[in-house]
Amino acid sequence: MFASLSLGLALLPFVVGKTWDVQVGGPNGELTYTPEALSAAPGDSVVFHFNPKKHTVSQSAFATPCGLKDGGFHSGFVPVAANSTVDTRPTFSVLVNDTTPVWVYCGQASGTPASHCGAGMVFSINCPSGDAPNSFDNFKKAALAVGASLSAAAAAATASATATDGSGGYGYGAPAASPTVTAAYGGITIPAAPSATVVTVPITLDSSSTWTTVYTSYAGSPAATPVAAAGAVHTVVVGGVGKLTFTPDHISAAPRDQVVFQFQQKNHSVIQSSFADPCRKLNIDNSSAPAGFNSGFFPVDNTTTDFPTYTITVNDTAPIWAYCGQKLPSSHCGAGMVFAVNAVDDGPRNFTAFQNVAEVLNGTIAGAIAAPSATGSTTGTTGGALSVRVSGGAGAVVALIAIAASLL
């Protein structure tokens, strides 16, 4: 009795695990984790030391080396200045809970040809030995294959977009925009749109259904990893008693996902706009460019519980910007009632920046700002989008081709 009690105490709080140190990124900007793999016991800690550049430590699965695992750990993007001293650099720790293999990748430039993961920046804890099917070597090969496919698809899609688009292409591969542009009205300066990249990702949903998704993307936007062929459904509450908000006000969604806007009190709408011109319809000054979606107004009285809805389908991972068009008794958009899908959180065009532009242009100080002129708009233009079955028959290989220009 006494002996087993002391054994129990010895096993519980007094076991202190070993600490393993891993360098994230090399001293000269190499896209590596060092070491690449290690074996650790339950209770051990793995401490990741971030080197200059901007990397992540994100958990994936063996089968999907470059995508965040559901519920997996994620350090977020950790920028480190090139001139920082080693002892001031940030770290991220992961506790080892058991001996099952843990797969890790860097999420920087995810889904683009510049993907760090696609360049082989992967890591593993407790991976099986060299000749096993799920060895570290095979994991790294799978990551490199993702990178190769992203690069090849970007080149192929650029060619085919130009060939199939009657208007002569949407300008993929155009040089990066200048760092700032001036808003359509109001004379304020805002961050310019980043360049879009076209990417292709093959997705196997079950043994009988492989999809190849081609979509436009931006550094930092999410990967196209739908949970089902139909896509996921995101519900967004619009308004509500005493509320001028979209809840949630920004979401991350994959191509083929649906966003269901549920209109609550009082009388709101959801209209697509652009980052540079948050409170006016997309392409308002250009009738030859697509106008974007517009739900119209949904007046909802304060006793209703059966709320009307309006649904949009997400076609790619380029950001979608939207606002409530109600101006009575005062501008809802100017009060910050705006919404975004796939805004890049750690970039200059993040959701908060978008909301600020809306509040500055149409908010309480809007009276001081001159009305827009019909010309000189810097509103982004939007391309079309289409879904194409690229190969019929039993294989069920379908491509969702989303062709879009600067959706920002």
Ligand SMILES: *[C@@H]1O[C@H](CO)[C@@H](O)[C@H](O)[C@H]1NC(C)=O
């Ligand atoms: C690193 O460089 C930046 C900009 O060049 C400078 O502002 C900062 O003080 C430098 N930091 C150190 C620790 O030298």
Ligand SMILES: *[C@@H]1O[C@H](CO)[C@@H](O)[C@H](O)[C@H]1NC(C)=O
């Ligand atoms: C171990 O468990 C902790 C607490 O639940 C969790 O934060 C951590 O990510 C887990 N470690 C791994 C390698 O999954």
Ligand SMILES: *[C@@H]1O[C@H](CO)[C@@H](O)[C@H](O)[C@H]1NC(C)=O
């Ligand atoms: C209007 O949109 C079309 C199609 O997107 C584009 O080719 C054209 O340059 C735009 N015009 C202006 C004035 O921005």
Ligand SMILES: *[C@@H]1O[C@H](CO)[C@@H](O)[C@H](O)[C@H]1NC(C)=O
């Ligand atoms: C809802 O708002 C729109 C735009 O302000 C207005 O035209 C419409 O009459 C309103 N509907 C109701 C029922 O108040």
Ligand SMILES: *[C@@H]1O[C@H](CO)[C@@H](O)[C@H](O)[C@H]1NC(C)=O
């Ligand atoms: C609903 O609206 C009516 C008329 O506008 C008002 O008298 C009533 O107090 C409101 N009820 C609630 C719960 O807000």
Ligand SMILES: *[C@@H]1O[C@H](CO)[C@@H](O)[C@H](O)[C@H]1NC(C)=O
């Ligand atoms: C996605 O594509 C469909 C079909 O072309 C279109 O109706 C829809 O408006 C697009 N969604 C967005 C958010 O642009």
Ligand SMILES: *[C@@H]1O[C@H](CO)[C@@H](O)[C@H](O)[C@H]1NC(C)=O
């Ligand atoms: C925002 O302000 C512009 C310029 O005054 C105006 O044209 C537009 O209708 C306003 N939009 C909203 C939703 O308040």
Ligand SMILES: *[C@@H]1O[C@H](CO)[C@@H](O)[C@H](O)[C@H]1NC(C)=O
């Ligand atoms: C969000 O955008 C603003 C304005 O461009 C910028 O100052 C801020 O640093 C951005 N936030 C993040 C987390 O990058």
